[in-house]
Amino acid sequence: MFDPYTGLSLGGYDPVAYFVSGAAVPGLPEHEVVYGDTYWHFATEGNAAAFRAAPAAYIPGFGGYTLSAVARGVAQPGNPALFAIHRNRLYLFASEDERQAFLANPDAMIAEAAAHWPEVLKLLAY
Secondary structure (H helix, E strand, O other): OEOOOOOEEHHHEOHHHHHHOOOOOEOEEEEEEEEOOEEEEEOOHHHHHHHHHOHHHOOOHHHHEOHHHHHOOOOOEOEEEEEEEEOOEEEEEOOHHHHHHHHHOHHHHHHHHHHHHHHHHHHHHO
């Protein structure tokens, strides 16, 4: 999930901080990394270095789009403040209800979203 006008990913939140501190932490422009034609901000240089070393480990599942929307073939950006980590992958949600549904049965929601992810990627390419 990135802003198509600025290229900023995750609304400027630090993707590594979710794993390190278990919280949504705003990143700072002075700790910016360009990856995949988008800009990623980090709270610390250490977090930026961790991302540079293994970006795929920190990029949210399904690009940061909500799983319930992806499962319907729609790309709806997740809210960086509503998140869960499952099997070392970060997922974002549009609502607390969606997050709770995910926590009740994460593997089923991931499988449903994965089945529609290729069609969502095609929509995003336009």
